[in-house]
Amino acid sequence: MSVRAEELERLEPAAAADPVPGFRRAHEDPPWVRRLLIGVALVFLTGFLLLPAAAVLWEALRGGVEVWLAAITQPDAWAAVKLTLLVAAIAVPLNTLFGVAAAWSLTRFRFRGQNLLLTLIDLPFGVSPVIAGMCTVLLFGGQGLFGPWLQEHGVRIVFAVPGIVLATVFVTFPFVARELIPFMQQQGKEEEEAALVMGASGWQILSRVTVPNVRWSLLYGVILCNARAMGEFGAVSVVSGHIRGLTNTLPLHVEVLYNEYAFRAAFASASLLFLLALLTLVAKKLMEWQQLRARTAWERAK
Amino acid sequence: MGGLTPSRARRGVLPGFGLSTGFTIFYLGLVVLLPLSAVALKASELTLAQAWDIVTSPRALASYRISFGAAAIGAAINTVFGVLVAWVLARYRFPGRSLVDAVVDLPFALPTAVSGIALLAVYARTGWIGQWLEPLGVKSAFSPLGVVIALTFIGLPFVVRTVQPVLEDAEVEVEEAAAVLGASRWQTFLRVILPTLVPPALTGFALAFARALGEYGSVVFISGNLPLRTEITPLLIMTKLEQYDYAGATAIATVMLVASFALLFSINGLQAWTRRRVGIAA
Secondary structure: OOHHHHHHHHHOHHHHOOOOOOOOOOOOOOHHHHHHHHHHHHHHHHHHHHHHHHHHHHHHHOOOHHHHHHHHOOHHHHHHHHHHHHHHHHHHHHHHHHHHHHHHHHHHOOOOOHHHHHHHHHHHHHOOHHHHHHHHHHHHOOOOOOHHHHHHOOOOOOOOHHHHHHHHHHHOOOHHHHHHHHHHHHHOOHHHHHHHHOOOOHHHHHHHHHHHHHHHHHHHHHHHHHHHHHHOOHHHHHHHOOOOOOOOOHHHHHHHHHHOOOHHHHHHHHHHHHHHHHHHHHHHHHHHHHHHHHHHHHHHHO | OOOOOHHHHHHOOOOOHHHHHHHHHHHHHHHHHHHHHHHHHHHOOOOHHHHHHHHOOHHHHHHHHHHHHHHHHHHHHHHHHHHHHHHHHHHOOOOOHHHHHHHOOHHHHOOHHHHHHHHHHHHOOOOOOHHHHHHHOOOOOOOHHHHHHHHHHHHHHHHHHHHHHHHHHOOHHHHHHHHHOOOOHHHHHHHHHHHHHHHHHHHHHHHHHHHHHHOOHHHHHHHOOOOOOOOOHHHHHHHHHHOOOHHHHHHHHHHHHHHHHHHHHHHHHHHHHHHHHHOOOO
């Protein structure tokens, strides 16, 4: 979002308005160029974003609200929702904890190997979800590295819930760290150092200075992490075994229904995930507004 | 309280260095490095000749062609339209701008399986757009074009989101100076604005390409999954896993991982270049 332009409009409404009708500033484009570019952008985004989004809702609700309700309250769908929530409830806090630790280490200290560590944190972004799932199978599957030992002890990871959790943790690993690190870098560590001088302990600095300062970017990282955790498909698909009512997450449930030509039910379940995506986008917008407000308040105070 | 040793002063005075760095490295090792090293370990069970046969089999070669080709085309489409959308969002005010700005992130937020069936609903033979393409002889689903459509969708936000902040932070005074010096608007765009957009656009291209290369969920519904024709590499890996051919899957996965990691390192380099060039974090 154009934080800068909106800030300008807020601070100098007169400067943003046209001084003379028909007058065009040197950095503005002719009206026909504007219209053409806006038109092309809208057509492109309609074909690739709006129509697919509308299609999900249309297909989900085409049979009426009763059909939709019946589809999402089906026991298998319900079990899938519960499993999806469970997986996210484990994966997201773990990766949030990691994100805070990694951001603290990488932005509050200088040490050798820092850049390497930063690159390694990004690795899961470069790994295909299918390969992420495959890694879990190679470690814990029947022929895997720890497979025989696990079998002896009667622990089942692949084709069961723990495998789904592990694959999801891998895929969503960088999200919180990736959001926090640039933000904390930009903020600098003066406030924390001031707190230290005033006698605060490490945990006090973290909980009373750092976390309140970064709360919006932390929250956004958590929301992104959660969206991916609940929506992950490829990685989970490899390790789940697709056992209905047991190891099907919501995205897998959508696929199973679709492949059985149960299109109404598939789109009904998909619409729940679509809702999750909408909430994520709304949360992002809210966060940007918060940051804009904080920035304008700060400008005024100056 | 003890005095600061020189090394501690250089590192930083805040507490928690050992704990946070230790936990970061431990968790990284456990969650990311250990699983990835399992791939290397499994791949090393194959002799070089065996591995070569697997990764250069006609089916594997065809899958690289479609995966790399479609990802590159999708990322190229996204670079052109991404710069355009970023320009429109950063420079123009129009009704609904805020909404458009928000929906650009939809491919990030939407689970890929949902994207897959949604795109199919639009581009299948009977779909909203597909039914108009069909009489023109364009088969948009279950064809390589379908793969391109899915990968374009998945990579759409990257270029917009890397170029947009650069445009928003650009000084309009520079453009005014160009105009004062007699440049036409088009000349100003080509010679003054465009050069600053090259690094972020390239970064966006690489990010979109990397994401598209590994994509699975949105593609499998719309591609039709025909071996040699529309089978992407991640799907080939999946097929081999389902047949319990772990060695084969690992060999092909290694090819993908090497390509993705090379991309990741070049993206890091590109981002550093962007920072030097325009002076902001991209």
